[in-house]
Amino acid sequence: MAGQGVGFSELSSSSNGSDNTKRPGTPQITPSELSRPVNLQRIAQRKAQIKTYPVRKKLEKLGVYSSCKAEESCKCNGWKNPNPPPTPSRVDLSQPLANLTDPCRSCSHTLGAHISHLHDIPEDELNRLLCMVIDVENLFMCVHKEEDADTKQVYFYLFRLLRKGILQMATVTVEGPLGTPPFEKPSIGKAVLNFVLYKFGHLPQREWQIMHDLAKMFLHCLNHWKLETPTQKKLHSQGEDLAAYKQNYTRWLCYCQVPVFCDSLKRHDPTAVFGRVLLRSVFSVMRRQLLEKFRAEKDKMPPDKRTIVLTHFPRFLSMLEEEVYGDNSPIWDDDFTVPQSLSLGASRITPLTPLSERGDSLVATAR
Numbered sequence: 001m002a003g004q005g006v007g008f009s010e011l012s013s014s015s016n017g018s019d020n021t022k023r024p025g026t027p028q029i030t031p032s033e034l035s036r037p038v039n040l041q042r043i044a045q046r047k048a049q050i051k052t053y054p055v056r057k058k059l060e061k062l063g064v065y066s067s068c069k070a071e072e073s074c075k076c077n078g079w080k081n082p083n084p085p086p087t088p089s090r091v092d093l094s095q096p097l098a099n100l101t102d103p104c105r106s107c108s109h110t111l112g113a114h115i116s117h118l119h120d121i122p123e124d125e126l127n128r129l130l131c132m133v134i135d136v137e138n139l140f141m142c143v144h145k146e147e148d149a150d151t152k153q154v155y156f157y158l159f160r161l162l163r164k165g166i167l168q169m170a171t172v173t174v175e176g177p178l179g180t181p182p183f184e185k186p187s188i189g190k191a192v193l194n195f196v197l198y199k200f201g202h203l204p205q206r207e208w209q210i211m212h213d214l215a216k217m218f219l220h221c222l223n224h225w226k227l228e229t230p231t232q233k234k235l236h237s238q239g240e241d242l243a244a245y246k247q248n249y250t251r252w253l254c255y256c257q258v259p260v261f262c263d264s265l266k267r268h269d270p271t272a273v274f275g276r277v278l279l280r281s282v283f284s285v286m287r288r289q290l291l292e293k294f295r296a297e298k299d300k301m302p303p304d305k306r307t308i309v310l311t312h313f314p315r316f317l318s319m320l321e322e323e324v325y326g327d328n329s330p331i332w333d334d335d336f337t338v339p340q341s342l343s344l345g346a347s348r349i350t351p352l353t354p355l356s357e358r359g360d361s362l363v364a365t366a367r
């Protein structure tokens with residue numbers, strides 16, 4: 001993944017680069033940094049590594065997140081090591097630190113009594129649970145480091161959800177009043193394709209291709225966009241429905257943003273599950289920051305890309321803005337059809353896939 005980053009995901013965060021020595025789970029890292037490629041890679045490495053541990057060690061690790069089965073009345077929900085190593089950084093984490101007969105610091109029952117349910121479990125399932133443990137540890141860090149109260153609350157909810165998932169050896173799904181994706185129809189992805197057909201469908205192939213690429217770039221940016229917290233939003237909101245924004249922000253955290261670094265949760269692309277309401281709430285800020293970023297980076301781009309990004313893209317965004325905020329735009333019609341006057345090749349009406357992480361010339365430019 002290294003080297004193709006656009007850095008869009010970092011746009012709204014003030015800290016950039018230079019700290020390649022940090023590890024997830026260490027105190028210096030902040031929750032918003034967890035989704036950066038270098039940290040995602042470390043999380044993936046930890047998950048790969050933990051799968052190579054001896055089974056005894058895996059069971060010990062899971063025991064910390066497993067309820068005690070010694071007697072019905074014991075409510076202990078995780079074995080606590082009575083002799084935690086004084087300098088954890090010095091011990092070999094891949095080796096067992098405890099015996100099955102070691103008593104729990106909390107309930108005094110043995111480690112064995114906390115993991116008795118795991119003995120006949122296939123190793124694949126143990127591995128899945130261990131990956132959830134790593135996600136739980138990262139969420140634990142997020143809960144403690146996050147300063148925004150709304151975001152902290154969501155981290156805590158997800159932390160408890162995954163912890164319960166490990167206890168019950170279940171797969172986790174976010175439930176409750178948030179609803180399930182897709183949250184709006186048509187999706188932003190569909191509406192932006194409609195927009196390109198509606199406004200540029202008549203153009204010759206070469207110009208059409210430019211607009212089509214800009215649309216893909218726009219969707220890519222949106223999929224990597226960090227939404228403002230409801231508190232930040234409130235500071236410059238003009239008569240917007242803040243309760244609705246907060247609900248979408250919570251959905252975005254649970255279904256899009258946290259699953260980036262927490263793959264026990266299913267990830268959805270924002271452009272596939274959100275629609276006009278979300279786009280309206282982020283468009284102005286996003287447009288301004290994107291254009292600022294491109295202007296700042298213009299000297300690093302080859303001349304032809306510079307024209308596309310500095311001339312065509314602002315115009316593209318202005319035209320899109322009208323359709324986003326306008327009351328009667330057809331691009332949001334559920335049954336949008338290509339205008340009759342256009343005879344389009346099939347290639348123009350296939351769904352727009354946002355740029356993948358690699359291989360797109362426009363986005364690579366903005367590195």
Ligand SMILES: [Zn+2]
Nearest residue numbers: 068074107109
């Ligand atoms: Zn117990």
Ligand SMILES: [Zn+2]
Nearest residue numbers: 068076104107
């Ligand atoms: Zn216990």
